[in-house]
Amino acid sequence: MKIGLSSYSLFSALKSGEMTIVEAIQWTRDHGGEHIEIVPLGFNFDENPRLVETIVQKAEEAGIDISNYAIGANFISDDDKSYEAEIERVKKEVEIANRLGVKLMRHDVAWRQINETSIKQFEEDLPRLVSACREIADYAAQFGITTSVENHGFFIQASDRVQRLIQLVDRPNFKTTMDIGNFMCVDEDPVSAVKKNLPFASMIHLKDFYLRPSHENPGEGWFQTTAGNYLRGAIVGHGDIPIRKILKIIKESGYEGYVSIEFEGMEDCKKGSRIGMDNARRFLEEV
Template identity: 25%
Template sequence: MQFGFSTNAFREYQLEDAIEAVADAGYDGVEILLDEPHLYPPDCSREEIERVADVLERHDIAVSNGNAFMLTAIEDFHHPSYIEVDEGYRQKRIDYTLAALETAADLGLPYISIEPGGPIPEGKSREWAMDTFVDSLERVVPRAEELGVDLLVEPEPDLLIETADELLALLERVDSERVRCNFDAGHFYCVGEDPAELVDPLWEHTSHYHLEDIPADRSHEHTRLGDGAMEIDAFLGELETRGYDGFVTVELYPYEETPVETARAAMDYLEERGWA
């Protein structure tokens, strides 16, 4: 398998500098944050795409994933979502996703990761939220199919889709092979599931994996590898057993004050344990 590191830990850095730092730390790939301050699709020019491609080539590093989850350019990590009550506000997330698909295609990426619906609005039922999310996805799926770029739904604690079963139920409702899974090991651990045990049931639906450690109380706090309570070796062992040769991206966005050191420490951890 190959390892990447997400630039969402480098939000105090220019994208070019973040890519260089991740490459220097020894990673095979870099996850690009498709949001400000890095590569925000609605404002992305052809020249900017070409500049990023040149930087990637110069540092001989691939893109492990296009992260189209966060949307701080408009509000925050979770809003606007695919399930906003206000249709105009919801459309902003849909339009952003369409733009992210275009940017991904321009960079030659096979997929982007997206929000799992969003927080269920106060006063709305889960059924309403699921119906609304499916409707939102159906508005972006046709373009994803035209471009050949997958939409990887990333289950997350406290959002509409949290668990493996909820994800599988969603995939049954969306009639497109372009809608798949971004498997975040820490997120599943937070909601009481065992990431290692989920590799098999989600295998055929997963294109990319996120990795971080999580505290023993299972609070949603992305923690440096080895500093939490997750059985990381067991999870990576399941991927190795299956011959997984795609990307596992380390995602440690809370460490924006020390991203270079954090990226290097994560690679040291992976190397010391024989994974990288």
């Protein structure tokens, strides 16, 4: 396994201008990262098309892999024109992934308000989601790219829903970017969910959360799960997720791919990212 960082972990520094994405690549390598996952937040390829080649060059100079390209998308739409336009937009993002030289790309699939995330609604939306993901996976296949859905956004977040989508898309190059923490957003036990979805994973995110029950509102900085419990992002290894147990499961499965730290806590992003990578490496040695 290769431990690295999602550039999203450094979003606050990228957004404020404290750090550029090129500097983030070097920073990740300097702090032991073996790869960096590119998430275009805090920088914009449309505004600076040549940035793609700059990123590739910098990664080569730093001796670090570009592991994955992760973007947002939503195939829930009111009309066919918007639906088709979103598919075409994501195909253009596949071309960016190819220019980055990656063989893995995560795109979102759908987002709905919590009160619209019933299983009935999921089943109604599923055919169009399957069709969109299949078309994009087929387009990505010409570049040797595996596309994936991440378990997030409340609607396509539970392990069974992720599996259902993957199985219906039925393409060898459509899998899941499995975030070990995000299952908690839909009140699913992360250990059980990881065991279920690990065979479908093309990429793994290590994330940690603090968890509090619904009757104990901790106040600012927390958000609620679908059942009303409270979560707050934590440095990997500091929260309530049994990281060591999950890493042991991943290690024993034979998974040898990329593992990205995804930090979204309240601490300084550089500090949280550094400690998270250090902890992940140490935990892997211990299990």
